[in-house]
Amino acid sequence: GAGVSQSPSNKVTEKGKDVELRCDPISGHTALYWYRQRLGQGLEFLIYFQGNSAPDKSGLPSDRFSAERTGESVSTLTIQRTQQEDSAVYLCASSLWGGSNEKLFFGSGTQLSVL
C-alpha cells in the first residue's frame, strides 16, 4: 500500500496567519508522530498519538501549536499566528502500534516558510 503522505509539500505563509498541515499515515498504523526539523538540524519531537490513548503533547513548543487525529487515520497539525521561527520542515511518521522495537515510516514532510 501507499506510504505516509503529507500535504501540502510546501507552504508559504505570512507572519501571523494560521496554517494546517496534513498527514495520512499508512493504513492500519495506530501510532502517529509529528516532528519538526529546522534547517541543518536534527528532528525535534512534537506530538505522539497512539490509538485512543491521550496524545503525548510534551514536545509542542508553545500553545500556538496543536494537533488532532481522527480515529486511527488522518492527523492535522495546526500552527496559529505563525512566526518566522516556525519555518521548518514538518515531518509525520507512523508505525503499527508504537512498540519500542518497531520501525517508523516517515513522510516526505511539509516545508513551511513564514515570511
Place this chain on the structure above:
Amino acid sequence: DAKTTQPNSMESNEEEPVHLPCNHSTISGTDYIHWYRQLPSQGPEYVIHGLTSNVNNRMASLAIAEDRKSSTLILHRATLRDAAVYYCILRDNAGNMLTFGGGTRLMVKP
C-alpha cells in the same frame, strides 16, 4: 532521557566499509537502539535496530557493545547513494521516539 552522541561527520571512499559509532552511556535495560538515515530533501528511513545482540539486514549490520553503552552501524560497501545523515536513537518502553539529535553526516567519495 537517555541521549546519544555521534560524530558530526565522516568520510568514506566508495566500495569501502564504513563504521558509524554511537555512544549511549545512559541507556536503560529496555531501550532499543535504532538507526535511521535521511537522504537530502527526504524524510528519514529506517535502517536497523537491536536490543542486545548484533543484527544484520540487507542494508547494514549493527554491532552492540556488551555493556550496551555504545553501538556501531556498519555499511559493508559504501556507495554514493549511502551519502546521508545517519541518526542513532534510543527508544524506550513508552514507544515515543524523542529527539533525533544532529546525527552523523556521511560523505562518500568516488
